[in-house]
Each structure stands twice: as structure tokens, then as C-alpha cells.
Amino acid sequence: MAPSAPGRHQPPCGRCSPTTCCARPGLLGVPRPAPPGGCSPSRGRETSPTRFLSARNIRSLDESWCAHCPGVLETDAHIFSRCHRARGVWARLGISVPDAIVRRPWDIGVNVPLPDAVRLDIVLLILWHLWKCRNAVVFDQNDSGPLDVLTRVDRDMDAWMSRYRKVSPSVQQWKAWLNHCASASPM
Ligand SMILES: [Zn+2]
Numbered sequence: 001m002a003p004s005a006p007g008r009h010q011p012p013c014g015r016c017s018p019t020t021c022c023a024r025p026g027l028l029g030v031p032r033p034a035p036p037g038g039c040s041p042s043r044g045r046e047t048s049p050t051r052f053l054s055a056r057n058i059r060s061l062d063e064s065w066c067a068h069c070p071g072v073l074e075t076d077a078h079i080f081s082r083c084h085r086a087r088g089v090w091a092r093l094g095i096s097v098p099d100a101i102v103r104r105p106w107d108i109g110v111n112v113p114l115p116d117a118v119r120l121d122i123v124l125l126i127l128w129h130l131w132k133c134r135n136a137v138v139f140d141q142n143d144s145g146p147l148d149v150l151t152r153v154d155r156d157m158d159a160w161m162s163r164y165r166k167v168s169p170s171v172q173q174w175k176a177w178l179n180h181c182a183s184a185s186p187m
Helices: 049-055 076-082 084-093 116-140 146-183
Strands: none
Touching: 076 084, 076 116, 084 116, 084 146, 116 146
């Protein structure tokens, strides 16, 4: 007989329905939602608001701040537009990215006088590396500057060049432009 999941036979917390008690994992071992106010301190698993939120993958407010900007809520607009790290990258490229177009990457860089065929690919690559830059700070405490971000974009363009054979000249033009912007003095 297969062993049952840990906690399956744990007694109910006393505040929920015995069949759906939050002190017992569900059929797949996923914790059940707790009743309003949390579980009974003596029987349930949550004993503090922090643990209660953590168990449900809900971050407390101070953990929702930008890793670069303490006290500033980390939204998508902040990460990709307002944060100084993002502004540094966009400033190097001379591209304006207001909040409103963060969720419309196809509208980013429309004024750059380069082939439009791969513009969205390049923009998505830049956004991807801004996101990775944010993750490196959050998870590895490893900060990097705008030049590092652009260098990684350039490296990825090299790595993916074989997938862009038909538009290789366009990619090369963007690559040369990125390198030119990266090597130019900061504004
Ligand atoms: Zn920030």
C-alpha cells in the first residue's frame, strides 16, 4: 500500500470544515486556502502573517519593492521604463519608452532608422535582458550596468544569428548600431 502524503491524516484545525480543512493538504498535496483570519494557532500551520502570505506565494509590501529602488513598488512599468537601470539602457540607445508602451513592445523603437523586420525581436531581447538583470539582483545580489545589459543583448544576437539567416543583413545593422550606442559616451 502506497504511503499517504504527509499531513493527510493530520487532525483538522478546528475552524474549517473537517473535509476541507486548511491544516490538511489537498489531494495533490497542495495546501488548501486558510479560512478568514488564518488557522487556529494551536492546530494550523500558519502562525504569523508573514508565514501565512509566504505559504501562498503572496509577498509582503516591502518585498514588492524594486531591488534597485527601495520603497518603489515594482511594477512592469517600473522595471522596463521608470527604473534607473532601464532608463540607463534606453538612454544609451536614444529610445523613449514611456510607461504606456511597456506592454506594447511592437511600439518601442519605431523611430530608430533601421530595418523594421527584426525590430520587435531586438526590443524583446532588450526587455528580456532587463528582466534578467532584475532577477540577478533579486536572487544573486549581482547588479549590472546598462553596458552589461547591452553586451548580453549583443552576445545573444550572435548566438541566435543562425536562426535569422534570411534577415541576417538586418540583424547585422541592428547589431552594429547597438555596439555603436554602447561604445558612445553616456548622455
Ligand atoms: Zn527600480
